[in-house]
Amino acid sequence: MLATPRYTLVLKIIVIITLALPHSTCAQETTSPVTLTIGQAVENALRNYPSITVSQEQINAAAAAIDLARTAYLPRIDSVAQVNRATRNNVFGLLFPQSVIPSISGPVIGSNNFGTVWGSAVGALVTWEPFDFGLRGANVSAATVSRTRAEATLKRTEFEVSVATADAYLTLAAAQETVRAAQAAVDRDEILQRSIRAQVDAQLRPGTDASRAEAELAAARTQLAQAQQAVDISKAVLAQFVGIQPQQIILSAPKLLQLPSNEPIRTLDAAQNPVAVEQNAVVEQKKAELQILEKSYFPRFFAQGSAYSRGTGPNVNGSRLGGLNGLLPDTQNYALGFSVTFPVFDFAAIRARERGQVATIRAETARYQQVTTDLTAQWNTALAMLEGSRKVATNTPVQVSSSNAAVEQASARYQSGLGAIVEVADAQRLLTQAQIDDALARLNVWRALLRAAATAGDIQPFLTGASQ
Numbered sequence: 001m002l003a004t005p006r007y008t009l010v011l012k013i014i015v016i017i018t019l020a021l022p023h024s025t026c027a028q029e030t031t032s033p034v035t036l037t038i039g040q041a042v043e044n045a046l047r048n049y050p051s052i053t054v055s056q057e058q059i060n061a062a063a064a065a066i067d068l069a070r071t072a073y074l075p076r077i078d079s080v081a082q083v084n085r086a087t088r089n090n091v092f093g094l095l096f097p098q099s100v101i102p103s104i105s106g107p108v109i110g111s112n113n114f115g116t117v118w119g120s121a122v123g124a125l126v127t128w129e130p131f132d133f134g135l136r137g138a139n140v141s142a143a144t145v146s147r148t149r150a151e152a153t154l155k156r157t158e159f160e161v162s163v164a165t166a167d168a169y170l171t172l173a174a175a176q177e178t179v180r181a182a183q184a185a186v187d188r189d190e191i192l193q194r195s196i197r198a199q200v201d202a203q204l205r206p207g208t209d210a211s212r213a214e215a216e217l218a219a220a221r222t223q224l225a226q227a228q229q230a231v232d233i234s235k236a237v238l239a240q241f242v243g244i245q246p247q248q249i250i251l252s253a254p255k256l257l258q259l260p261s262n263e264p265i266r267t268l269d270a271a272q273n274p275v276a277v278e279q280n281a282v283v284e285q286k287k288a289e290l291q292i293l294e295k296s297y298f299p300r301f302f303a304q305g306s307a308y309s310r311g312t313g314p315n316v317n318g319s320r321l322g323g324l325n326g327l328l329p330d331t332q333n334y335a336l337g338f339s340v341t342f343p344v345f346d347f348a349a350i351r352a353r354e355r356g357q358v359a360t361i362r363a364e365t366a367r368y369q370q371v372t373t374d375l376t377a378q379w380n381t382a383l384a385m386l387e388g389s390r391k392v393a394t395n396t397p398v399q400v401s402s403s404n405a406a407v408e409q410a411s412a413r414y415q416s417g418l419g420a421i422v423e424v425a426d427a428q429r430l431l432t433q434a435q436i437d438d439a440l441a442r443l444n445v446w447r448a449l450l451r452a453a454a455t456a457g458d459i460q461p462f463l464t465g466a467s468q
Contacts, residue, residue, distance in 0.1 A: 032248065033248055033249075033250045034244050034248045034249060034250065035250045035251075035252045036169075036242065036244075036249060036250070036251060036252060037252050037253065037466075037467045038166055038169045038170075038253060038256070038463060038466045038467055039463045039464070039466070039467040040467075041165050041166070041168075041169050041238065041241070041242050042162045042165045042166055042459075042463060044165075044241070044242040044243055044244070045161050045162065045164075045165040045241035045242055045243075046158055046161065046162065047243075048241075048242065048243035049161045049241055049243075051157050051161065052154070052157055052158055052161060054157075055150070055153050055154035055157045055158075056154060058150045058153065058154070059147060059150040059151055059154055061150075062143070062146045062147035062149075062150040063147055065143045065146060065147070066140065066143040066144055066147060068143070069136070069139040069140045069142075069143040070140055072129075072136045072139065073136055075126055075127065075128040076126070076127040076128070077124060077125070077126050077127075078124065078125045078127075079123065079124040079125075080121065080122070080123055080124075081121070081122040081123075082120065082121050082122075083118070083119070083120045083327060084118075084119045084120075085116050085117070085118055085119070086102075086116055086117070086119060087113070087114055087115065087116055087117075088104070088106075088109070088111065088115070088116075088117055088313075088314040088318070088320075089104075089109075089111055089112050089113070090104045090106055090107065090108050090109060091108055092108055106312075106314075106316075107316060109314075109316070109317065109318035110318070111318045115320060117312065117313025117314045117320050117321070117325075117326055118311070118312075118313040118324065118325060118326030118327045119310075119311065119312050119313065119326050120310065120311040120312075120326060120327055120328065120329045121308065121309070121310045121311070121329060122308065122309055122329050123306060123307060123308025123309065124306065124307055124308070125304065125305070125306045126304065126305045126306070127302050127303070127304050128302065128303050128304075129300065129301060129302055129303075130301060130303055131301060132295075132298070132300065132301075133295055133298040134291075134295045135292070135295040135296065135298065138288070138291040138292045138294075138295045139292060141288050141291065142285070142288035142289055142291070142292055144288075145281070145284050145285045145287075145288040146285055146288075148281050148284070148285075149278065149281035149282060149284075149285050151281075152274070152277050152278040152280075152281040153278055153281075155274045155277065155278070156274040156275055156277070156278045158274075159274040159275075159454075159457070159459075160274075161241065162459055162463075163450070163454045163459060164241065165238070165241040165242065166450055166459060166462070166463065166466075167447070167450065168234065168237045168238040168241060169238060169251070169253070170256070170443055170446060170447050170450065171234045171237070171238075172231065172234035172235060172237075172238050172249075172251060173251055173253050173256050173443055174234075174439070174440055174443045175227065175230040175231040175233075175234045176231055176251065177257075177436070177439035177440065177443065178227040178230065178436055178439070178440070179224065179227040179228055179230075179231055180439070181227075181432055181435040181436040181439060182220065182223045182224040182226075182227040182432070182436075183224055184432070184435065185220045185223065185224070185428065185429075185431075185432035186217070186220045186221055186224050188220075188407075188428055188431075189213070189216050189217040189220045189428065190217060192213055192216070192217075192411075192424065192428070193210075193213040193214055193216075193217045196209050196210050196213040196421065197210050197213070208421075209421040212421045212422065212425060213421065213425075216425045216428070216429075220432070223432075232246065235247070235249050253466070255465070255466055255467065256442070256443060256446055256466060257439070257442060258442065259390075259393055259442055259445060260445055260446060260449060260465060260466075261465075262390075265383065265386070265452055266456065268375070268376065268379040268455065268456055269456070269457075270371075270372040270375040270376055270379075271372065272456075272457045272458075273371075273375055273455070273456070273457035274457055275371055275375070275457075276368065276371050276372055276375065276457075277457075279364070279367060279368040279371050280368055282364050282367075282368075283361065283364045283365050283368055286357065286360050286361045286364050287361055289357060290354065290357045290358065290361065293350055293353055293354045293357060294354065296346075296350050297343070297346065297347055297350050298342075299340050299341065299342040300340070300341045300342070301338070301339070301340055302338070302339045302340075302341075303337075303338055304335075304336070304337045304338070304339060305334075305335070305336050305337075306334065306335045307332075307333070307334040307335075308329075308332070308333055308334075309329035309330070309331060309332045309333070310329050310331050310333075311325075311326045311327060311328050311329040311330050311331065312326050312331075313325045313326030375455055378451070378455045379452065379455045379456070381451075382448060382451040382452035382455050383452065385444075385447075385448040385451065386445065386448035386449060386452060389441065389444040389445040389447075389448045390445055392437075392441045392444070393441040393442050393444070393445050395441075396434065396437050396438035396441040397438060399434040399437060399438065400431070400434045400435055400438045402434075403427070403430045403431035403433075403434040403435075404431060406427040406430060406431070407424070407427040407428055407430075407431050409427075410423040410424045410426075410427040411424055411427075446466060449462055449465075450462055
């Protein structure tokens with residue numbers, strides 16, 4: 001039976017409501033604002049940024065490598081069991097070592113036919129290296145140093161992510177302050193434009209004044225749009241670290257709008273910076289690998305024991321026992337022994353590898369020295385930036401105050417007919433720039449402090465001071 005139009009309409013409404021309700025709920029959840037201090041932003045980044053997970057898993061892999069190196073101290077037990085049905089033809093002669101042709105034990109019986117018999121074998125071989133002149137210990141040490149390097153890499157990654165997140169936070173704060181100043185400029189220009197338009201309509205001012213006021217307002221709106229674009233871009237950059245949608249981010253940074261206190265900056269210890277710590281771990285890893293090479297040109301001693309049993313279907317005279325004879329391993333043997341191996345002609349190759357490793361150590365040591373040198377230069381630059389930023393920040397309030405006075409004076413002159421619209425427009429642009437400079441000056445002091453803390457290798461004091 002066909003559905004009535006009314007019944008069809010009811011069904012459509014139910015479907016639409018069913019689909020719309022979860023979607024609107026989800027949209028509300030994903031767009032709810034999240035207020036972040038700079039410290040909270042860094043904490044989110046340390047939890048969410050993928051590169052930190054990569055470094056953590058590298059530590060787990062390095063820890064497993066240590067366990068693997070320690071297994072070399074344990075005896076090795078190899079076992080085998082097999083059953084076969086094969087011919088029994090055996091001949092005198094030599095074969096070079098290979099893995100293709102199976103070997104046949106027993107006397108040469110002079111037969112050459114395709115008659116087959118059963119064969120079976122089961123056995124075990126225990127091999128143990130009682131001493132090794134320090135080779136296994138060197139391998140364990142190298143694996144341990146490798147884990148230390150992985151831990152240093154994790155700390156360096158966490159540190160770099162923290163610094164990048166804090167810098168993105170400061171950039172967003174600066175962009176928002178620029179938007180506030182640009183919006184204030186638009187508001188002033190709108191008031192000025194309406195006032196002049198009214199005077200022009202009353203034929204108290206020439207039409208050129210209205211055109212100039214409209215041009216200034218359009219320029220201010222363009223500047224505001226550009227500032228809002230900078231905010232959106234800054235939010236996108238910060239969002240990649242904190243794991244939050246850009247439109248959800250709201251900053252809570254009242255302390256960043258104030259000048260930080262003039263607390264003394266601690267001295268630089270470049271060796272404590274996570275970048276230098278990681279590079280030093282690289283040097284130690286290369287030294288540990290060199291010790292492995294130095295322990296390689298020694299004899300290897302192995303204590304061995306074997307027990308096995310075999311079964312076979314033919315007799316010594318070549319006849320076959322028939323039936324299931326040979327399926328049961330019924331002939332036993334055991335053996336105890338001591339083996340020594342020594343790669344006599346590996347001396348030249350090992351020495352060449354040692355020379356290459358020594359050169360690598362020198363290169364990594366030089367890279368460590370380069371890291372500390374660069375950190376010292378960055379520290380001096382950060383101090384210079386901090387000093388200059390503080391000087392600018394103490395001067396910008398004077399600039400704002402003077403610009404405000406200039407706007408008031410230019411507006412009064414224009415209203416009294418003693419000044420031109422150009423003077424008012426120039427004064428307002430100067431005030432907008434002064435307000436932007438004043439807001440950015442304070443943030444630049446914080447940015448210089450962040451750079452100094454990043455060079456020192458510890459930004460936690462900075463985060464504590466900026467989040468209070």
